[in-house]
Amino acid sequence: MMSAARKVLLVEDDEAQANWAKLVLTRGRFDVTHCQTGGQAIRAMTKEVPDAVVLDMRLPDVHGLEVLVWIRRNFFDVPVIVLSNAMQEMQIVEAFSAGADDYVLKPAREAEFLARIAAMMRRKGHAVSGTIEIGGIAIDLGWKAVRIDGEPVRMAPIEYEILEMMARHLGSVVQREVLVNRIWGRSIDEAVSRSLDTHVYRIRHKLKVHGVSNVSLRSVYNLGYRLEWCRGRALAGAAPERDDALRLAEGGGEAMLPSLL
Structure with missing residues (x-):
């Protein structure tokens, strides 16, 4: 019996980058839901919780960091990978401080991108204790x-x-x-x-x-x-x-x- 495809919420307003990410994720056998704004992402997550989130930082309605903070407040165990072209150390540190599980620079390489998502899901899948x-x-x-x-x-x-x-x-x-x-x-x-x-x-x-x-x-x-x-x-x-x-x-x-x- 085949297992259900893992669900990824992609939050990206750039059409070319979104099309690339959707293609790569689909090849990796992920079920992709695409949102172009932070507001759309929040509404989508209140209706269905994904297995992981791929989040761009530059969104048209709100900064991606603020969406990341909202996700961490409401969905503490959903892994989030930031996909960004910001290479400055402070911006990367801010993303991790806000709750990102990983940070990938654009343009991402397909094999590495999929491997990072898979590794992130494995880490989050470990049994919770404490x-x-x-x-x-x-x-x-x-x-x-x-x-x-x-x-x-x-x-x-x-x-x-x-x-x-x-x-x-x-x-x-x-x-x-x-x-x-x-x-x-x-x-x-x-x-x-x-x-x-x-x-x-x-x-x-x-x-x-x-x-x-x-x-x-x-x-x-x-x-x-x-x-x-x-x-x-x-x-x-x-x-x-x-x-x-x-x-x-x-x-x-x-x-x-x-x-x-």
């Missing part, structure tokens, strides 16, 4: 188990996946669409949206029952959820915040991300 600790909550990534103050907490698999994803993005808003896509593997609709709300309610209830008062899974109106940790004291109410990257996606590229440069 523990995330937040205010008495310990999330064991290897065993997919949760403890609060050392005591095990029973959680349904989906509850665990939600809590782990929120913990990986502590303090940041995670879109409802992103949660549904990553955990359910599908696009959001009314039924799965209600299911998400139910699981979030159960997580909150379990945190409360186990005496957690300084960590809160908050709703952010019309966006999603944010996990907050207030060290040393209980959390008080807080006003929702809006993620500028999401405005870029919703507005078709007119709203710009905050500059990182």
